[in-house]
Amino acid sequence: MKLYGSLASPYVARVVMYARLKGIDLPLEETPGGSLKSPEYLKLNPIGKVPALDVDGVAFGESTIICDYLEDTHPAQPGLPADPVDRARSRLVARITDLYSAQHLVALFRNMNPASRDAAAVEAAGKELAKAFGHAEHVMGPGPFCVADVPTLGDCALAPTTVLVRTVIANGRFDIPDPAGTPRLKAWWQAVEGNAVCAGVLAEHTSALQAFMKSMAARR
Numbered sequence: 001m002k003l004y005g006s007l008a009s010p011y012v013a014r015v016v017m018y019a020r021l022k023g024i025d026l027p028l029e030e031t032p033g034g035s036l037k038s039p040e041y042l043k044l045n046p047i048g049k050v051p052a053l054d055v056d057g058v059a060f061g062e063s064t065i066i067c068d069y070l071e072d073t074h075p076a077q078p079g080l081p082a083d084p085v086d087r088a089r090s091r092l093v094a095r096i097t098d099l100y101s102a103q104h105l106v107a108l109f110r111n112m113n114p115a116s117r118d119a120a121a122v123e124a125a126g127k128e129l130a131k132a133f134g135h136a137e138h139v140m141g142p143g144p145f146c147v148a149d150v151p152t153l154g155d156c157a158l159a160p161t162t163v164l165v166r167t168v169i170a171n172g173r174f175d176i177p178d179p180a181g182t183p184r185l186k187a188w189w190q191a192v193e194g195n196a197v198c199a200g201v202l203a204e205h206t207s208a209l210q211a212f213m214k215s216m217a218a219r220r
């Protein structure tokens with residue numbers, strides 16, 4: 001079993017964090033053919049995005065589906081809470097991250113250059129990101145993690161996206177408040193950073209992301 005992708009991607013970081021929390025050894029490999037759109041990779045994953053999991057030559061994409069697969073095949077160390085309501089909460093934090101954050105980051109990526117920046121689009125994206133993190137916070141339990149006192153799927157989804165949002169805001173010098181700056185989300189972040197596995201993956205994700213942002217800036 002191997003995972004295709006780079007740790008610069010928050011979706012790849014989600015799966016890597018989930019796997020490591022479950023004690024699964026999941027080697028990370030470059031996409032075959034050297035690009036996301038190479039014929040070799042598209043044959044495995046026609047969606048042309050990372051991550052994709054390769055299980056003995058059968059590959060499938062979508063980070064949360066991959067986490068589901070890891071849960072199904074490695075149930076001994078659960079990656080979801082036991083209580084059904086808490087499971088729903090953890091999954092919903094991941095779903096909110098996917099459906100309501102990512103699209104607004106695209107607007108920021110398009111406006112990294114201050115000289116050609118669309119201020120209204122940036123302001124709107126900042127507001128939507130704050131809303132999305134607010135929705136995630138609303139769903140969370142007492143914590144300190146998304147649901148209880150151990151990291152689960154929701155944490156694996158929201159934490160790398162938090163790194164990405166903060167990195168984009170800082171690198172673009174956007175005048176956008178930290179969407180994870182509320183007391184509950186600050187306490188959540190402290191818990192995530194205090195977990196050795198989560199902190200390790202986030203450190204690798206941050207450094208891969210910084211390198212990616214640098215290469216993007218050099219192309220502008």
Ligand SMILES: N[C@@H](CCC(=O)N[C@@H](CS)C(=O)NCC(=O)O)C(=O)O
Nearest residue numbers: 009010011048049050051062063064
């Ligand atoms: N819904 C997908 C999103 C994956 C995704 O958007 N990956 C990005 C990297 S962060 C990608 O591969 N983008 C390449 C492209 O869209 O062409 C998941 O959860 O895995």
